[in-house]
Amino acid sequence: MASFEYAESMCRIRKNVLEMLSDRGYVVQESDVLGYEQFKQKFGDSFNRDELSIKACKAKDPEAQIYVFFPDDVRIGVTHIKKYIDRMKSENATRAILVVQQNLTPMAKRSIQEVSQAYHMEVFQEAELLVNINKHSLVPEHQVLTNEEKKKLLERYTLKETQLPRIQHADPIAKYHGLERGQVVKIIRESETAGRYVTYRYCI
Known part of the structure; x- marks a missing residue:
């Protein structure tokens, strides 16, 4: 038992x-x-x-x-x-x-x-x-981009994916969302001045 x-x-x-x-x-x-x-x-x-x-x-x-x-x-x-x-x-x-x-x-x-x-x-x-680490008050919202969304992002800013800030494949929040190497995640943080502050991370 x-x-x-x-x-x-x-x-x-x-x-x-x-x-x-x-x-x-x-x-x-x-x-x-x-x-x-x-x-x-x-x-x-x-x-x-x-x-x-x-x-x-x-x-x-x-x-x-x-x-x-x-x-x-x-x-x-x-x-x-x-x-x-x-x-x-x-x-x-x-x-x-x-x-x-x-x-x-x-x-x-x-x-x-x-x-x-x-x-x-x-x-x-x-x-x-x-x-559930995704519910922790210190963890901002993460949205995994589709391949099409990733392509549009890179074109908009004329970037190569490797020029984006990185997130490790083994990072706990990356594991939670099932991020695979090469994928890009959109991170949305609350900001006292801007309301919302958006960044992107490239999974390695």
Whole structure:
């Protein structure tokens, strides 16, 4: 039976993942975002993490699907990665998020890299998702530009993308929004003088 603290943490993590998917443009029903009592009613007092899996599609492109897996095993190796890739193949999903309890084995990381051209798999530690950093008062609004929006921005200011200020691929807010290398994010900050102050960052 899962302890109260463990179940409460997993409820919070799953809720934050759903909010993250919504912020990325995936369809998330309000009824899917569960409070602790609802979480207990749906998954019971005794559950394994695999039962918490999520599947969602983009609001603007229903064919663009993503899976979120919560591996039950603490140590994740190549066998686990292959299992999840096979599930993605069977469901025609090309993106996935793994919410893990500890770092992957080096072989598992290599396995993800080997299939990265066809399947994009992100890895989050549980601790990274206990709090929704996008809701923090010190974190400004971030909007990921489409390729067309990025092109128009660079043309407007006669810039090369590498001339923009940079944001690291591993930056927590970049991870939250699923930023990929080469993408540009628009950052909107509140300003006492200008009302809103807009900057852009190029993901490296």
